[in-house]
Amino acid sequence: MTTVAPAELRSTGIFRKVLREHKTAVAGLVILGLFVVLAVVSPYLAPYSITERSCAVFEPPSAQHWLGCDDGGVDMLSLLMRGGQTSLVVGFAATLVAMLLGGTVGILSGYFGGWVDAVLMRITDVLLVLPDLVLAMVIAAVWGPSLFHVILVIGLLEWTTTARIVRAEVMSLRERAYVKRARGLGASNTRVIVRHILPQAGPLLIANTVLTVSVAIYLETALAFLGLEDPSVTTWGTILEHAFARTAISSGAWWAIVPDGFVIAAVSIGCFLLGRAIEDALNPRLKVSHLSGRRWRVRVLAGRGADAR
C-alpha cells in the first residue's frame, strides 16, 4: 500500500523528475529556451535594422539575407527576431494575466464552494460562451488596436480554462485528510489555502500555464492577422499579416510566410512538450497501463529444473 506518487511531487523536485524521465520535456525546454534567448539578444544580434531598407522588395534568400526580404525590403531574419521578442512578451504577459486571474478564481471557487462558486462559475460560463474573435474585435473597435489591448483580450479569454482546471483540483484537494486536519487544528482559511492547497495545485497551474503560452502566441497571431493589432508593432502576427496583405503569395515569396509560420509552430510544440510532460509527471497513472500493447514477460531460470519436490 505504498503511495509513492503524490509525496514525491514537491514543487522543486517535480521539475527535476520531469526532466529526468521525459526526454520530450528536455526537448521542449530547449526549444523554448532557444527562442527566449534569441528574443532577448535580438536587438544586438539582428543582422540588419528593421526600420531601414536593406534589400529589394521580396528578394529571395541569399548569403547576405538568409531568409530573404519582405515587401518593404527589410531583412526577414531580423524581422523574425524582433517580432519574436514582442510575440513572446505578449504571450507570456497574456498568460500571466490568465494564470493570475484563473488561478485566483479557481482557488476561491473550489475552496469555498457554495454561492461563491456559483457566482464565479456563472461569470466563467458567460466568458466561455462568448466567441473569442468577436470579443476581440469589439474590444479593438471600441478601445482601438494596441498591443496592450491584445494582451488584455487574450488574458480575458484564457483565464476561464485555467479557472476550471484549478477549481476541479482544489475541490478534490479540499477533501484530503490533511486539509481537514489543518482545519480541525483551527487553521484559518487563508492559512489552509496558502500552505496546503496552493503548493499542491501549483504544479498543475504551471503545467496549464505553459500550455496556455502556446495558445496565447497563437491567438496573438490570429488577432494580428485580422488587423486588430497595432500594425506599427512588429510581431510574428503582424509580419504574417503584412505578407498576406502585400501579395506575398502571388509573388511567390514563400520566405515571407513560411519561416514565420514555422517559428510559431516551433514555440507551440516546445510549450506543448514541456507542459504535457509536467502533466504526465503529475499523473503517474497515465504511464504504462494494462491496456498498452506490451505484455509481462516470462523468464526461464537456468539450473533450477530438478529442485526438491
Add this chain to the structure above:
Amino acid sequence: MTEALLEVDDLSIHYPIRRGVGGALTRRPRSVVHAVDGISFRLGRGEMVAVVGESGCGKSTTAAAICGLIAPTGGTVRLEGNAITGLSERRLRTVRRRVQMIYQDPYESLDPLCRVRDILAEPMLIHGIGGSKAERSALAAEALERSGLSPAEAFLDRYPHELSGGQRQRVAIAAALVLDPDVLLADEPVSMLDVSVRAGVLSLLDTLRKDQDTAILMITHDLSTAAHFADRIVVMYLGRIVEQGPAREVVHHPRHPYTKALLSAVPRRDREQQAKPQLLAGETPNPVDIPPGCRFRSRCPVGTDDCERTDPPLVTAGDHETACLFV
C-alpha cells in the same frame, strides 16, 4: 473515582437528505439520516474509552462532533463542565487546543509537501505557542521524543513519504501533543498500519494516558484492540449506545444480544475455544428508515413483540449499562 473531564449528553446529529428538484416538486417528505441519535457517555482524566461498532453506527460522526468539525443537531458536549458545542468559531479555537484528533490514514493525514518540522510547527503557530523558531523547534523535538521518534533531530527535516506508516502516525500524535491537549480523539489510529507496528502506536497512547493523564477516546471496529487497551467500551448500533461498561466486563460478560453476536464473530487464534460465530441475519439497516421500537429488533435473535413497541431504555447495573428489555 475519576471525575468526568468530557461529558457527552444526549448528543444527536441528523443530516437532512436533499430532495432535489424532482423530490420537491412531488412533495416527497424530507428524509433525515439519524447518524447519531441521543447518546451519552463520559470520559475521565487518564481514561481510555473505546467506541466500537460497525460502519454506519455513528462512531466517527460522534468523534467529529466532539472535535468541533460537525455541529450537533441536539444535545451537548461539555469539557470540564463548559459546553464546547454550539460555539462560535473564535471560541471554538481555544477548545481546539484541548481536544485534538488523530486520523485514521497516516498516508493522507500529513501534508506531503511539508516537512515534519513544519507539520509540528503549524499547531503552534495557529495557537500562538512558542515565541521563536528556535523555541518551536525545541518543543517539536520534545514532542517527537515523547512519541517515540528518537533522536528527534533525525526526523525534523524529513518529509512524510520518507517515513513508514507507523512513524507517520507517531508524527501525527506528536503534532497533537505539541498543544498539550486534555483529550485525544483517535479515529481508528492503527487500522491502516501493519500488524507488527500497531502495538507500538497503541502502547504509546497507553503511555500518554498513564503519564500525562490525557483522556483518550478511541474509535475502532477492532474489538480485540478495544478489549486489550481500553478502560471502558461503548458499543454503538445505528446511532445509539446499546451497551457500555468496563472493558473486561463488556467483553467477558456481554449483556446486549448485539454485543454478544459481535464478540462471537471475532476470529480468534484458538480455533477450539472459539464458539461458533453467531451470524446475524442481513446487514445493518439504513440509518434513514429506522424502525420504531428497538433498533436492533430486525436482527435480534431473542427479540419479542414488545421490542417492536418500546425503545429500550438504558438499564444500569453498577458501571455497566445496557439498552435491552431482556437484561
Add this chain to the structure above:
Amino acid sequence: MNVLECRDLHVWFDLPDGGQVHPVNGVSFSLAPSERYGLVGESGCGKSTTILALLGLLPPTATVAGSVSIAGTEILAGGEETVRGHRWRDIAMVFQGAMNALNPVKTVGWQIAEPMRAHGIARRAKARERARELLELVGIPAAAADRYPHEFSGGMRQRLSIAMALACEPKVLLADEPTTALDVMVQAQILELLTRLTDELGMALVLVTHDLPLVSQFCHRAAVMYAGKMVEEGPADQLSWESRHPYTRLLFSATPDLYGDEPVVSIPGAPPRLDTAIVGCPFRPRCDVPMDRCAAELPLLTTAGPGHRAACFRTESVVTA
C-alpha cells in the same frame, strides 16, 4: 492429486530508473481440492503479487519465472497467451475492494454472466439463468440480477464478486484480503460462505490476509511471507501454537487476542528493500533470536514437522537432501 502446484515462482518489476525490484522470490506451494490455504504477511511482503502472478494479471513491467500448474496443466510458461485460456475457467479471483471490481454501469446479472460469455461456456438465456443460480448460491436473491452494484451494501458487493468469480466453476479461487474492508459481522458471514463453497464445490481457496487469527480460525493450512519469500508453511493450528519461525511467533505476539491477557508487542524495524539483493536471512535485523550464521547464509525452507516447513536456522529437524 493437487489442484494447484506452484513451484519456484519469481516476479520482478522494472523500475523507471532502470533497476529491478524482486517482490516474489522463489515461492512454492500446492493446494488440494477443498483446501483453504492462507497466505499471510504484511504490506510489501509479496503476497498480493504472488496471487496476481498466478492469474497472469501483471503489468508490462513485470517478468515472471517458475512453474504454475492447475490439475497438472502448466499455465504460466507460455506467458499471457497460455494463461488467458485458464483465467477464470480454472482459477479466478476475488479482489479486495469489491467496488473496484464491479462495473457501475452494468447490471449485476450481466457482469456475472460476462465470464461465461467470454469463455464460450454459456450464452444469453443459459448464462442469465446460471447467473441467477450463482446469486442464490452466494446468498443474494436471484431477482437482484437486474440491479446495479451501487444498490448493494459492502458485504453484498463482496458476495457479488464471489459470484462473479465462480461463474466458470473454477478449481481454484484466489481471494485478496476479501474481508479487510468489511465489518466483523459481515466478515464472519463471508467467511462462512467461503467455507460452504469450498466444502460443497470442492474448490480450493487461497486467502491472502494480514489477519492472523482469521487464518487460525478459517484456514486448513497457511504460509507466512516476508520480503518476497515464504518463511513458514504448515497446518494453521501448528502455525498458531507451534510456529517455527521467529517472524510468525512475533506476529502472533503483536496481535491482541479478545480474551487473552498477554502483553502485545511490536516488532521493531521495517521490512527490507527489495531492489537490492539481500545477504543472509532477510528477517535478521528484526529477529529477536538471531545467530551469527543468519547474517551470512540464507536459511532455506526445511521440514520442521509433518507438512510443516520453516526457513530458520533454529528449526530443530533438518532434512538432508
